[in-house]
Every structure is written in structure tokens, then in C-alpha cells.
Amino acid sequence: MGKITFVRAEDNEFLSTAEIRRRRQGVEAADAADEDAATEGPEEVETRFHLIGSDSEPQLFEPRFAPNAKVASHAHDEDEVIYVLEGEMTFGSRTFGPGCTISIPGGTLYGFTAGPGGVRFLNFRPRADRTFITKEQFQERRAAERS
Numbered sequence: 328m329g330k331i332t333f334v335r336a337e338d339n340e341f342l343s344t345a346e347i348r349r350r351r352q353g354v355e356a357a358d359a360a361d362e363d364a365a366t367e368g369p370e371e372v373e374t375r376f377h378l379i380g381s382d383s384e385p386q387l388f389e390p391r392f393a394p395n396a397k398v399a400s401h402a403h404d405e406d407e408v409i410y411v412l413e414g415e416m417t418f419g420s421r422t423f424g425p426g427c428t429i430s431i432p433g434g435t436l437y438g439f440t441a442g443p444g445g446v447r448f449l450n451f452r453p454r455a456d457r458t459f460i461t462k463e464q465f466q467e468r469r470a471a472e473r474s
Contacts, residue, residue: 334377341373341391371396371441380455391447392416400438402465405456407431410449415442436465 342350371393380386386405389412392398409429415422416439423429424442431437433456460468 332378336375336377336389339375339377341375341389343373347374377449380452382454384454386450386452386455388450389447390450392441392445394441394443394445396441396445398438398440400436400462400465402434402436402458402460403431403452403456404458404460405433405452405454407433407456408451410451412447412449414444414446416440416446416448417442436462 372390374391375389376387377389378385378387391413407430409416409431411423411425411427411429413425415424417423418429418437418439422442
């Protein structure tokens with residue numbers, strides 16, 4: 328049987344990417360590479376975790392990006408759903424504001440730019456996903472799959 332988990336947003340603080348890295352220093356060496364991969368994103372973001380997730384539990388976190396922050400093309404292993412709370416984010420020529428939902432399948436290359444007032448959103452994944460696959464890594468994976 329599962330258990331109900333309650334999380335109050337105010338009980339979790341927004342942390343910078345650098346602070347998340349510092350706090351994860353105590354992670355066992357075997358897990359450290361995976362944990363570091365989750366923090367390879369832009370420095371212009373602070374993140375509040377609501378649910379850390381696991382192999383069998385969902386992950387929910389709330390990043391907020393500085394105005395006009397650019398997130399380079401990347402991918403994640405897991406599917407994700409983004410729900411915009413405040414501000415705007417632009418994917419190519421499409422801009423999404425509060426109340427918009429974006430569903431991104433795992434293994435999909437994408438990037439975005441935060442709006443002039445920044446952006447804050449919820450990011451849901453069905454399992455913990457600490458991957459951040461750069462465009463170059465993505466292309467290397469595809470090339471390896473073809474050969």
C-alpha cells in the first residue's frame with residue numbers, strides 16, 4: 328500500500344544551483360555523478376523541491392528563472408509536465424504564460440528562454456530524474472544508437 332505525502336511549500340526553500348551542489352556533497356560517490364547531472368543547468372535558476380522522487384515515486388519541483396534566462400537545448404530521460412505559475416517561457420516562437428501546461432516526452436531535445444519578468448513553474452516527472460543531457464551528449468547517444 329502507498330502512503331499519502333503532504334508537503335507545505337513554505338517548508339522548502341528555494342536553493343541556487345550552487346547550493347544544491349554543496350548540499351549534495353555528502354551523497355555517496357556512486358550516486359554523486361547522477362546527482363551532479365541534475366545541477367548542470369543554468370546558474371540563473373533557484374529550485375524548490377516538493378517531492379524528491381525515487382525509482383517508484385513521483386518527482387515535483389518548482390524552479391524560478393531570472394528574467395531572460397536562456398536554457399540551452401537539452402533532454403531528460405523521463406517524461407515531464409511543466410505547469411507555468413508566473414511569468415513566461417518561450418519555446419522557439421511560442422510563448423507560454425501562467426496556466427499553460429507543456430508536456431515533454433523523455434528523450435526529447437528542447438530549450439527555452441524565460442520572459443522579461445522571469446518564469447516560475449512546477450515540473451512533474453513520474454520518477455526521480457536527475458539527468459540533464461546536453462545537446463552534444465544527445466547527439467552522441469543518437470549516433471551510437473545508429474551504429
